[in-house]
Structure formats: structure tokens, C-alpha cells
Amino acid sequence: MDATPYAPQRHINDHYDIVGFISSGTYGRVYKAVSRRTPNQPAPVVKHPSGRTIEAFAIKKFKPDKEGAELQYTGISQSAIREMALCTELSHPALIHLVEIILESKCIFMVFEYAEHDLLQIIHHHSLLPRTPIPASTLRSCMYQLLSGLLYLHQNWVIHRDLKPANIMVTSSGAIKIGDLGLARLFYKPLHALFSGDKVVVTIWYRAPELLLGSRHYTPAIDLWAVGCIFAELMSLRPIFKGEEAKQDSKKAVPFQRNQMGKIGEVLGLPRKSEWPLLQAMPEYPNLQTVSMHNPSVNRPVTLQKWYRNTIVNSNYHVQTSPPPDDSALDLLKKLLEYDPLKRLTAEQALKHPYFLGADGTGKPPGSDCFEGLATKYPARKVSTEAHEIATGSLPGTKRSGLPDDSLLRGPPQKKMRDG
Amino acid sequence: MAANYWDSTQAKHFTYTKSELASLRSSLLYNSNNNNNNNANKHPPLPETRHLAIYMQTHLTKFARRQTNIRQQALATAQIYLKRFYLCVDLRKTNPYLLMATALYLACKMEETPLHIRLMLGEAARQWPELGVSETGRLGECEFALISTLRSRLILHHPYRSLGELQGVFGLGTEEQGLAHSIINDSFATDLALLYPPHIIAITAIFLAVVLRPTGGLPAGLAAHSSSPAVSSSAAQSALAGFGGLKQSGPKLGKLVDWLAESKVDMEAIVDATQEMVSLYECWEGYSERAVREAITKMMREGAVK
Numbered sequence: 001m002d003a004t005p006y007a008p009q010r011h012i013n014d015h016y017d018i019v020g021f022i023s024s025g026t027y028g029r030v031y032k033a034v035s036r037r038t039p040n041q042p043a044p045v046v047k048h049p050s051g052r053t054i055e056a057f058a059i060k061k062f063k064p065d066k067e068g069a070e071l072q073y074t075g076i077s078q079s080a081i082r083e084m085a086l087c088t089e090l091s092h093p094a095l096i097h098l099v100e101i102i103l104e105s106k107c108i109f110m111v112f113e114y115a116e117h118d119l120l121q122i123i124h125h126h127s128l129l130p131r132t133p134i135p136a137s138t139l140r141s142c143m144y145q146l147l148s149g150l151l152y153l154h155q156n157w158v159i160h161r162d163l164k165p166a167n168i169m170v171t172s173s174g175a176i177k178i179g180d181l182g183l184a185r186l187f188y189k190p191l192h193a194l195f196s197g198d199k200v201v202v203t204i205w206y207r208a209p210e211l212l213l214g215s216r217h218y219t220p221a222i223d224l225w226a227v228g229c230i231f232a233e234l235m236s237l238r239p240i241f242k243g244e245e246a247k248q249d250s251k252k253a254v255p256f257q258r259n260q261m262g263k264i265g266e267v268l269g270l271p272r273k274s275e276w277p278l279l280q281a282m283p284e285y286p287n288l289q290t291v292s293m294h295n296p297s298v299n300r301p302v303t304l305q306k307w308y309r310n311t312i313v314n315s316n317y318h319v320q321t322s323p324p325p326d327d328s329a330l331d332l333l334k335k336l337l338e339y340d341p342l343k344r345l346t347a348e349q350a351l352k353h354p355y356f357l358g359a360d361g362t363g364k365p366p367g368s369d370c371f372e373g374l375a376t377k378y379p380a381r382k383v384s385t386e387a388h389e390i391a392t393g394s395l396p397g398t399k400r401s402g403l404p405d406d407s408l409l410r411g412p413p414q415k416k417m418r419d420g
Numbered sequence: 421m422a423a424n425y426w427d428s429t430q431a432k433h434f435t436y437t438k439s440e441l442a443s444l445r446s447s448l449l450y451n452s453n454n455n456n457n458n459n460a461n462k463h464p465p466l467p468e469t470r471h472l473a474i475y476m477q478t479h480l481t482k483f484a485r486r487q488t489n490i491r492q493q494a495l496a497t498a499q500i501y502l503k504r505f506y507l508c509v510d511l512r513k514t515n516p517y518l519l520m521a522t523a524l525y526l527a528c529k530m531e532e533t534p535l536h537i538r539l540m541l542g543e544a545a546r547q548w549p550e551l552g553v554s555e556t557g558r559l560g561e562c563e564f565a566l567i568s569t570l571r572s573r574l575i576l577h578h579p580y581r582s583l584g585e586l587q588g589v590f591g592l593g594t595e596e597q598g599l600a601h602s603i604i605n606d607s608f609a610t611d612l613a614l615l616y617p618p619h620i621i622a623i624t625a626i627f628l629a630v631v632l633r634p635t636g637g638l639p640a641g642l643a644a645h646s647s648s649p650a651v652s653s654s655a656a657q658s659a660l661a662g663f664g665g666l667k668q669s670g671p672k673l674g675k676l677v678d679w680l681a682e683s684k685v686d687m688e689a690i691v692d693a694t695q696e697m698v699s700l701y702e703c704w705e706g707y708s709e710r711a712v713r714e715a716i717t718k719m720m721r722e723g724a725v726k
Contacts, residue, residue, distance in 0.1 A: 073560025075537040081529045084567070085574040089429055103568045185532060192533060
């Protein structure tokens with residue numbers, strides 16, 4: 001007898017028309033889509049819970065876990081399960097909105113509300129010559145919305161664990177949407193130490209010092225470090241700590257990220273016991289001493305103060321038309337890039353920082369449109385339209401450190417997608 | 421969500437009234453019987469509902485504790501997944517053993533204590549010879565069905581957390597705490613988790629534990645024994661009687677009653693949940709594992725002929 005009389009209630013191709021291919025990553029592929037139109041019927045209107053109409057969708061298709069001649073169910077990856085469960089449960093204006101999940105023909109499709117931009121794309125746009133700074137008002141609103149979304153996550157016992165500019169979406173109306181919860185997880189009384197589940201979390205440039213030093217029991221503070229890095233990057237248009245990742249060796253031991261620690265040290269100096277009382281308890285503490293041998297400049301750090309001054313001077317701010325942020329931005333940055341996770345600002349504290357309150361003289365926090373008052377318009381997301389069938393011929397699930405993207409390619413339709 | 425039960429999908433989508441549950445279940449039976457008109461015998465009869473629930477509860481518990489060392493929280497999660505699933509799908513159309521293994525497999529991932537699919541299937545086949553599935557693909561397929569039926573609403577709130585929080589409030593001793601914990605484990609053989617918020621179930625368990633412990637009606641070690649109920653039926657009955665008169669009103673019970681009176685906890689729910697637990701323990705006395713197993717085997721066999 002059959003295990004379950006299972007037939008999917010909804011088919012992806014009955015409800016969505018794929019407009020094009022957006023991107024691929026370790027998780028799978030993302031497509032842009034609109035509601036399906038048929039000659040006789042108008043496209044159905046999909047509403048956001050807040051009442052607005054959702055015009056376009058981003059469909060995330062999970063790529064297969066294993067490669068094989070024959071497609072079969074291999075069990076859905078932990079990462080996909082987390083993202084599905086968390087996105088279904090959570091709802092906040094600064095979080096990407098999940099419309100539905102369709103499980104069909106061994107594939108998982110997560111249908112999200114489409115966002116036209118992301119912070120990485122905005123940073124790229126400003127770094128094109130002639131470089132222009134991200135306006136101070138946009139920066140402030142971005143950071144405020146980002147922290148509001150993060151506060152919501154942390155209040156709900158969720159650590160994001162992969163905050164970076166590419167994972168922070170921006171809608172055409174200037175709303176920030178935190179995306180990609182594939183590494184996010186609940187941290188309320190975990191049954192095992194967080195470390196034992198995923199040995200490596202957060203993209204290297206945004207990884208907090210306690211993670212670099214091998215902490216087993218990290219906290220939501222790791223997300224705040226990443227927010228600090230993003231804040232700096234939005235100002236200088238390049239990653240503040242752009243280190244090189246030491247790859248895992250064959251013994252599966254997690255290597256010490258000496259280069260990344262050095263990059264942080266070049267700006268902040270290496271952490272000291274006096275500022276971070278628990279520093280000596282970190283598993284990689286003995287390795288910390290080796291950083292200065294490889295990278296002597298950590299002994300004469302630039303300091304955040306100087307980094308900030310240089311950034312402001314080199315950013316082509318214009319006193320009249322586009323004034324730089326005031327010095328409260330530096331203070332906030334310092335408190336986010338604080339070595340000791342216990343002293344680092346929480347999302348709640350950061351939202352109350354003077355940077356968000358008094359700067360424009362109104363005493364009001366920034367609004368929810370980060371483009372408010374801007375004359376410039378950012379270019380729309382690139383969507384390749386060459387081949388855009390959503391093929392269902394692959395396996396569900398993914399590991400974050402999955403296969404190279406090309407391994408998904410199987411038949412002619414997918415091949416075209418690679419070319420596009 | 422994780423911080424706030426009242427905003428959770430559990431509160432919004434998976435909490436029912438008793439009459440809602442009854443009508444969901446009867447429409448499930450009605451539909452399956454009507455969809456099979458070609459079969460004169462229609463579907464084989466189900467095992468007695470409560471006994472079936474006890475069967476699944478005890479089997480999952482045995483499997484989790486003895487064979488795979490699955491944590492209680494993941495076990496509880498699996499149990500709720502199954503309850504929700506069988507509100508949407510007729511048991512007689514399924515392989516209950518495959519569903520049990522799949523629910524555990526998914527629950528372990530959800531509670532961040534994953535087990536490999538091959539290991540899970542192997543252990544399940546060892547525990548349940550009736551399973552009849554050897555390819556992991558079947559378990560993977562069943563996982564799709566389970567998630568799809570549950571509409572990806574996989575994050576759960578269990579009474580254990582409330583128990584932990586209330587332990588200090590009521591000054592529970594280790595024994596009472598342990599007993600309350602076991603009573604919560606037993607509650608997964610009832611519908612309570614589909615009817616009430618987790619704190620109601622936790623308070624009910626605490627109440628029963630506090631009322632019962634001083635009477636000494638508990639054989640030592642009974643609560644720890646996974647396949648037996650935590651409380652004997654007669655002890656549970658006397659607890660229910662104690663609710664009205666509070667005859668054994670000790671200091672702890674007095675404190676509990678005062679606290680409940682002052683709090684905004686739904687007392688009607690507590691009384692009803694207590695009654696549910698008492699009737700579970702009554703029912704447990706007439707439970708025969710063998711009878712249920714045979715009924716399921718018969719059901720699976722007749723389903724296969726169809």
C-alpha cells in the first residue's frame with residue numbers, strides 16, 4: 001500500500017509565470033515571477049497581510065542534496081527545514097514576506113514577495129565612478145529598519161547568523177527586508193550547544209570575533225557585529241574587514257581564521273583581556289598571539305576614529321547637497337564593533353542610540369522609506385530572461401555548503417539558464 | 421512565535437474546540453468511506469481511538485528512549501506532527517509506522533538534533549517489523565507529504581517550558597517536578613495539545629503531581645517507566661475528587677490554588693484538562709497493546725488488497 005496519498009495541492013506552474021532568473025547560491029536558485037495570466041482570466045491578485053497587492057514574487061528553488069542518475073527523495077536539509085519553518089512562523093515589516101511554500105515533484109519552492117534592490121546592489125551602484133556616498137538619510141533609515149527587524153528576530157529567540165549586504169533586501173518604496181533565513185535558528189534553551197550544530201556560521205567578513213576565536217556558546221551579539229560591519233560598508237562602500245577565509249582542511253578541523261582576525265586588528269588593534277574579561281577562555285586564544293607575527297600592522301592599528309575620518313573625507317560628501325552623517329554615527333559604529341559580546345550593543349539598545357534620535361533636529365526616529373527625499377533612482381535588479389522555465393526535475397533540499405552551482409545543470413533547459 | 425505563543429501558528433491554526441475536532445474527524449471518515457464505493461467492505465474498522473493514541477504514544481516513546489536516544493522535546497514535537505497530520509488524512513490510508521518514523525525524523529531536524537535518514541529508517545525497521553519500507557526515498561517522500569499537510573508550520577510550543585518556568589513559582593520538589601514531567605509526557609496520548617495552550621497542560625500536570633504525591637499512591641519507578649502511565653487510574657480519580665473539596669489541602673496545594681485564583685488562567689480549561697487526564701488513565705487500564713497492533717496490521721493488510 002502507499003505510504004501517503006500525497007499529491008501537491010498547488011502546482012508552481014499553475015500559479016506563477018517566471019519572468020527570469022535572479023541568482024544562485026549555495027542554497028539553490030532564485031527566480032523572479034508574476035501571478036500566472038491566462039488569455040481568458042486576469043491574473044489573480046495576491047495580497048500582503050497588510051492589504052497591499054503583491055506585484056511580483058521571488059521564488060527560491062532549493063537545489064538537490066545529492067547528485068545521482070535517478071531523482072529521488074533524500075530527506076530535506078536542515079537548512080531548508082529551518083528556513084521554511086521560520087519564514088512560516090515569523091512576520092515583521094522588516095522581514096521578507098513569505099507568500100507560500102510549494103512542495104512538488106521532489107522540489108521545494110519558497111515564494112517570497114519580490115524586492116527590487118538589496119544593500120549590496122546599492123553599495124555597488126554608489127561605488128561606480130564617480131563614487132558617490134549613500135545619502136546620510138538613507139543610511140540612517142536603512143540601519144534603523146535593519147535593527148528593528150533584528151530586534152524582532154532576537155525577541156523571538158532567533159539568531160540570523162548570516163547578515164551581510166546581499167541578504168538585506170530593499171523594496172522600491174525604500175523598505176528594508178531581512179532575507180535568507182537558511183542559517184537562522186532558535187536559541188531558546190538549545191538541546192545541544194549552538195556550535196555543535198553548525199561549525200561555521202556567518203560569511204567571513206561579517207563574522208564576529210567570538211566566533212573567530214572559537215566560542216561554543218555564542219549569542220545574538222554575533223548579529224550585531226555583522227550589523228556594525230554592514231554599517232561601515234554602507235559608509236565606505238567596501239567591506240571594512242576584508243579578510244581571506246582559511247579553508248577547512250581534510251581532517252575537518254575548523255581552522256583558526258588568522259587573516260580575518262588580522263584585518264579586524266588592523267583597524268581595532270587585537271582584543272585585550274582588559275577590555276574583554278572572558279577573552280582568555282576562548283578556545284583559539286593561544287592562536288591570537290600568532291596574528292601579530294603574520295600581520296605586524298595590528299600593533300599600530302588605524303583606530304575606528306581615524307577610519308571614520310578618512311571615510312568621511314574620501315567619500316565625496318557634499319556639505320550642502322549631501323552632508324555626511326554626524327559624529328553620533330561613529331559612536332554607534334564603535335559600540336557595534338565592540339570586541340566583548342557582553343558589552344556590544346543589543347538591537348534594542350542600538351535603536352535608542354542618539355544617531356537615530358536627534359540627528360535631524362526633530363527627535364524622531366527615521367521613517368520607513370529609506371529613499372525618502374532622494375532624487376536619484378536605483379537601477380532595478382538584473383533579471384536574466386533567456387531561459388526561465390522552472391524545471392522540477394531535481395531533488396529537494398540543500399546543505400549550505402552544497403555543491404557547486406553547475407552541478408545542478410542536467411538538461412538543455414537548465415543549460416540555457418547558465419548561459420543567461 | 422518562539423517567544424510568544426499567542427502569535428504562533430500553533431495558537432492561530434492548530435488549536436481547536438472539542439466539537440471542531442470531532443467534526444474534522446468524522447468528515448475524514450465520511451469522505452474515505454464515500455470515495456471507496458467500489459469496495460463493498462469499505463474500510464476496515466479503526467482500532468479504538470484512545471487505545472490507538474496510547475499505542476502510538478508508547479511506541480514512539482519506546483523508540484525514542486531505547487533505540488535512538490531522541491530527546492523528549494523532539495519526541496513531543498513528532499507526536500504533535502502526527503496528531504495534526506491525522507486530522508487531515510485518514511489513518512487507514514496510511515502506513516502508520518512510516519508516518520511515525522517520518523515524524524520523528526522531521527522533528528529531530530526541527531529541534532536541531534538531526535539523525536541521518538538511513539539510521540532513522542534502519543532503527544524504525546528494527547522496532548517495527550510491520551513497517552515494510554526499506555528505501556530511504558519512501559521516508560523522504562513521506563516527509564514531503566507531512567510538511568505539505570502541516571503547511572510548513574513546524575515550530576511548536578510545548579508544556580515543558582511552562583513547567584520549567586512555574587517550577588520555581590510553586591516550589592516544586594524534584595519528585596513533583598519529575599511526576600509533572602511524566603504526566604505531560606502522558607498527555608500526548610490525549611487531544612490536550614490540540615485543545616489548550618501549553619501552559620494549561622503544564623499547570624494541569626503540576627496540579628495532578630502536587631495532589632497525588634503526598635498521598636503516596638505512586639509505586640516508585642512507575643513514572644520513569646516509559647510504556648506505563650505516570651499515574652494509576654484510582655489515584656487520578658482521587659485527585660479529581662480533591663479538586664472540589666481540596667481535602668488533602670497541603671501548603672503547596674494551597675499555594676497553587678491561591679495562585680490560580682489570582683491569575684487569569686482559564687480555570688475551566690484546567691478542570692477539563694484534568695478530567696481528560698483522569699479518563700486517559702482510566703482508559704489505559706483496559707488497554708491491550710496486542711489488540712491494537714493486530715488491528716493495525718489487519719488494517720494495513722486490507723488496505724493493501726484494495
